[in-house]
Amino acid sequence: MKISEVIAVYKRKGLPEREALILIAKYLRKSKEYILAHDDMECPDEVLKLLDKRLSGYPLQYILGEVEFYGRTFYISEGVLIPRWETEGLVELAIKYIKEYNLKNLIDIGLGSGIIAVTLALETGVFIYGTDVSKKALEVARKNADRYGIKCDFRLGAFADPFVEIWDNIEMVVSNPPYVRSDVKLQKELSYEPPEALFAGPEGLDFYKEFFKKYKIDGKIVLMEIGHDQGNALRELTGGKIIKDLAGKDRYLVVNRKE
Ligand code: SAM
Ligand code: GLN
Known part of the structure; x- marks a missing residue:
């Protein structure tokens, strides 16, 4: 799935766009701006696991470590x-x-x-x-x-x-x-x-x-x-x-x- 689609899918599931973007950017070690400008890239499967974890209520700060x-x-x-x-x-x-x-x-x-x-x-x-x-x-x-x-x-x-x-x-x-x-x-x-x-x-x-x-x-x-x-x-x-x-x-x- 492309990053833009992933963001849209998780938004429908209830994950704010901003949080999805922060997690994707963190995983790929890029800025949020970079991700937005390249949101037709394929999204790695590991990122979906992070998004699911967040969606289940696990605190964003613990996933980010900061x-x-x-x-x-x-x-x-x-x-x-x-x-x-x-x-x-x-x-x-x-x-x-x-x-x-x-x-x-x-x-x-x-x-x-x-x-x-x-x-x-x-x-x-x-x-x-x-x-x-x-x-x-x-x-x-x-x-x-x-x-x-x-x-x-x-x-x-x-x-x-x-x-x-x-x-x-x-x-x-x-x-x-x-x-x-x-x-x-x-x-x-x-x-x-x-x-x-x-x-x-x-x-x-x-x-x-x-x-x-x-x-x-x-x-x-x-x-x-x-x-x-x-x-x-x-x-x-x-x-x-x-x-x-x-x-x-x-x-x-x-x-x-x-x-
Ligand atoms: N100061 C941090 C903050 O404001 O984010 C953490 C505050 S947290 C509400 C309370 C902290 O006190 C925890 O890290 C806990 O392990 C520690 N704690 C609980 N009882 C304590 C005690 N009797 N003496 C020292 N530390 C204690
Ligand atoms: N304000 C925190 C909470 O309600 C409690 C923090 C604390 O016990 N010092 O989750």
Whole structure:
């Protein structure tokens, strides 16, 4: 089948033209523009398998192995959470605090692909410590840190446990932790993502409860992404401030113990 026909056939099956084009271009290692200009070429059978995989709900980003975040391209792979747009808001808030207080040492708990850590290092020059309980996440985060040559120290482990010896030097904690309630039934596309990146107990609050119980945060700023219906509970738990995302939903928790 010619590429133009393949695109038309898959569009009828429900795959957006843009996605088909991105996948074909990726497979043939050409630009989308090149493919459009040569769409009378025969389409290799392997491409049809990729298109079928996407059509079945498998995330586009995992097929491509790359994802955009805050204007940059990052590696991503199965087993690691695909970055969400809300997290760019977390990064913007972090940048504001880093500049306002001239911060130098931060920790990102739950690195995932490392998008928060790498972006903050690149945007502000801070040194980033980072942890994740997932080996796969740590591997991808390190790959992204190398890709951009940032100064960092990423370790496998829960919360800030791998960095107890330098906890006092850490000025700010940033985290997009798991916060989905364990009884939530995920839509198909999300079911391909690692459960330990998403679920956090019956109210989705387990991570926050454990962190604030375990760590002394005097003199530090803690900035975390939260679920849209968790603002009240977390304000009560921490005495912090809740900030809304671009969609007008409660999304970020700030506990500022510098003031
Ligand atoms: N920071 C990435 C982002 O924003 O795209 C990933 C966020 S994902 C929602 C949460 C991450 O935290 C997952 O990579 C998961 O493995 C990790 N994680 C879960 N519990 C953790 C804990 N107690 N300590 C450290 N990492 C944890
Ligand atoms: N916003 C994500 C979702 O609903 C959850 C991310 C998280 O738990 N940190 O899929």
